[in-house]
Amino acid sequence: MRPEGEYFSKYNLRVVNFTYHLNKMKKTTTPTTGEPIIIGGGPAGLTCALQLKRYGLGSLLLEKRELGGLLWNANLVENYPGFPNGIEGSKLSRLMKKQIERIGVDVEREEVVSVRLEKGEIIVETQNVKRKTKCLVIASGTKSKPLPEIISPKARKRIFTEVWPIVETTEKQIVIIGAGDAAFDYALNLAKKRNFVTILTRGETVKCLPLLFERAAQETRIAYRAGVAVSKIEADETADRLVVESGAKTFEADYVIFAIGRVPNLDFLSDEIRQREKELIEMGRLYFIGDVKNELYRQVIIAAGDGLRAAMQIYARITNETDRENG
Numbered sequence: 001m002r003p004e005g006e007y008f009s010k011y012n013l014r015v016v017n018f019t020y021h022l023n024k025m026k027k028t029t030t031p032t033t034g035e036p037i038i039i040g041g042g043p044a045g046l047t048c049a050l051q052l053k054r055y056g057l058g059s060l061l062l063e064k065r066e067l068g069g070l071l072w073n074a075n076l077v078e079n080y081p082g083f084p085n086g087i088e089g090s091k092l093s094r095l096m097k098k099q100i101e102r103i104g105v106d107v108e109r110e111e112v113v114s115v116r117l118e119k120g121e122i123i124v125e126t127q128n129v130k131r132k133t134k135c136l137v138i139a140s141g142t143k144s145k146p147l148p149e150i151i152s153p154k155a156r157k158r159i160f161t162e163v164w165p166i167v168e169t170t171e172k173q174i175v176i177i178g179a180g181d182a183a184f185d186y187a188l189n190l191a192k193k194r195n196f197v198t199i200l201t202r203g204e205t206v207k208c209l210p211l212l213f214e215r216a217a218q219e220t221r222i223a224y225r226a227g228v229a230v231s232k233i234e235a236d237e238t239a240d241r242l243v244v245e246s247g248a249k250t251f252e253a254d255y256v257i258f259a260i261g262r263v264p265n266l267d268f269l270s271d272e273i274r275q276r277e278k279e280l281i282e283m284g285r286l287y288f289i290g291d292v293k294n295e296l297y298r299q300v301i302i303a304a305g306d307g308l309r310a311a312m313q314i315y316a317r318i319t320n321e322t323d324r325e326n327g
């Protein structure tokens with residue numbers, strides 16, 4: 001057994017050392033100028049902000065809509081570990097949002113309209129605010145491919161490219177155009193709420209996970225029609241419905257969802273940034289994370305992993321820079 005004095009003196013020494021190291025760490029992790037800006041509050045951006053916060057670093061997350069991103073559309077996420085029965089995308093989004101709010105990440109509900117270089121600085125502009133940053137993380141995900149020009153102007157307000165705006169409706173007739181995972185996932189989500197869904201695909205090949213197709217096939221509220229190329233969508237104002245035409249065939253619907261594929265959401269990037277992208281990435285001033293750059297590999301866990309990796313790289317760079325500045 002240690003003599004009491006020795007124990008206390010060792011204990012005090014440990015406290016002193018602990019405080020010394022903590023102060024040193026805090027000092028080295030303070031960014032020299034400007035905190036990282038993250039564009040997009042989906043799983044990628046949220047994870048990046050979360051991990052930066054854990055390092056004691058501030059960041060500013062800019063989100064134009066709702067924290068959680070595209071995940072709000074997912075019917076059932078079954079490939080994110082920790083949820084043995086899967087978890088609805090909306091529930092997982094809420095949990096992520098709650099975690100971000102609890103940890104106190106700085107979030108502004110603003111849409112980024114331009115990102116450009118000005119005298120070597122990265123300038124991020126929203127409708128009302130212009131900010132400059134040394135380090136920008138782009139986690140802006142994807143947007144729908146442009147819709148074909150077959151939709152009459154009066155029909156537009158009932159046409160969507162994601163399911164979340166109508167996910168709470170019931171007993172409606174909904175046409176989904178597409179053949180991939182999203183089309184079938186949307187259909188299952190809507191059928192669960194007692195809507196009647198018709199999936200129309202132009203070709204004969206189903207491109208979704210067999211698992212989703214099997215589930216849709218078992219659902220009496222989902223119909224699937226292959227080889228249907230939609231040529232026109234009009235509004236029937238008297239009946240308060242849409243009429244979807246394919247040659248001589250017509251389908252009536254309250255809403256239509258286009259699930260025809262997605263492309264990176266990067267409209268706000270200036271040509272100069274695009275040209276100097278590689279150089280900025282190598283300098284650690286620009287990061288692309290999540291669906292915006294993942295092409296075929298657009299999944300929550302990959303997006304979140306990208307976010308974590310970016311935060312670790314930002315932290316390492318800031319720590320090295322500060323160490324160098326402090327000699």
Ligand SMILES: Cc1cc2nc3c(=O)[nH]c(=O)nc-3n(C[C@H](O)[C@H](O)[C@H](O)COP(=O)(O)OP(=O)(O)OC[C@H]3O[C@@H](n4cnc5c(N)ncnc54)[C@H](O)[C@@H]3O)c2cc1C
Pocket residue numbers: 039040041042043044045062063064065066067068069070071072073074075076077078079080110111112113139140141142181182185186265268289290291292298299300301303
């Ligand atoms: C129907 C459906 C089902 C899915 N099911 C699964 C599944 O089961 N498992 C799985 O792993 N993945 C699934 N996914 C994919 C998953 O949702 C995405 O991989 C994930 O959300 C990507 O995260 P992200 O952060 O990269 O992008 P996103 O989630 O797309 O987030 C990007 C965010 O950036 C914001 N943003 C964009 N532009 C701007 C701007 N200019 N200014 C400010 N904010 C901006 C957007 O509003 C959005 O919130 C599904 C997707 C869909 C559509």
